[in-house]
Amino acid sequence: ETGVTQSPTHLIKTRGQQVTLRCSSQSGHNTVSWYQQALGQGPQFIFQYYREEENGRGNFPPRFSGLQFPNYSSELNVNALELDDSALYLCASSLDSLYGYTFGSGTRLTVV
Amino acid sequence: DQQVKQNSPSLSVQEGRISILNCDYTNSMFDYFLWYKKYPAEGPTFLISISSIKDKNEDGRFTVFLNKSAKHLSLHIVPSQPGDSAVYFCAASAGRGSTLGRLYFGRGTQLTVWP
Numbered sequence: 001e002t003g004v005t006q007s008p009t010h011l012i013k014t015r016g017q018q019v020t021l022r023c024s025s026q027s028g029h030n031t032v033s034w035y036q037q038a039l040g041q042g043p044q045f046i047f048q049y050y051r052e053e054e055n056g057r058g059n060f061p062p063r064f065s066g067l068q069f070p071n072y073s074s075e076l077n078v079n080a081l082e083l084d085d086s087a088l089y090l091c092a093s094s095l096d097s098l099y100g101y102t103f104g105s106g107t108r109l110t111v112v
Numbered sequence: 113d114q115q116v117k118q119n120s121p122s123l124s125v126q127e128g129r130i131s132i133l134n135c136d137y138t139n140s141m142f143d144y145f146l147w148y149k150k151y152p153a154e155g156p157t158f159l160i161s162i163s164s165i166k167d168k169n170e171d172g173r174f175t176v177f178l179n180k181s182a183k184h185l186s187l188h189i190v191p192s193q194p195g196d197s198a199v200y201f202c203a204a205s206a207g208r209g210s211t212l213g214r215l216y217f218g219r220g221t222q223l224t225v226w227p
Binding site for chain 2: 004033035040041042043044045048056058090092101102103104105106
């Protein structure tokens with residue numbers, strides 16, 4: 001059973017650019033959530049996708065957008081990058097339940 | 113607005129002793145609480161959870177206590193081992209039917225267990 005994999009592991013972007021982060025859910029999981037963890041903070045909920053539909057969103061601007069594909073893999077897109085977007089981005093998947101929430105190791109994004 | 117608070121950024125405990133990590137919350141709608149452990153360069157790993165209908169849940173060396181009236185929960189690790197050294201996050205969820213899966217996290221407590 002594979003876990004949640006995220007790519008890339010590290011990324012450096014320039015302010016104003018756009019970035020796409022990718023996540024492969026754990027096998028059999030149909031729900032994926034994205035979290036942003038800034039330095040010294042706990043993870044903050046960005047949004048969640050259930051069977052390819054967004055079904056929850058945190059307090060993040062529209063330039064944060066996402067997709068979930070039929071195979072339940074997912075992308076997080078961030079447009080017009082700002083310095084404050086520098087953080088660890090975590091993807092988590094589950095199967096219709098809060099119990100089996102499995103996190104990936106994250107993508108460390110640095111905006112310069 | 114931090115709805116889940118971990119007021120101790122760090123805790124140091126000797127091997128074999130008890131570790132107690134604390135967490136407070138403000139949202140009375142939270143009905144499910146979890147603890148995650150995080151090692152450097154890894155994602156958070158689920159440790160133990162508790163529903164608001166209970167006040168205690170045990171799993172081996174780990175016990176979580178919930179005091180709903182005080183909006184407080186704690187994680188006890190007995191006995192503590194050096195491999196327990198990690199950042200521990202408290203998380204909470206509300207209204208599983210409408211916001212399934214959304215977790216509110218505290219800022220974490222760095223636990224160090226020394227020999």
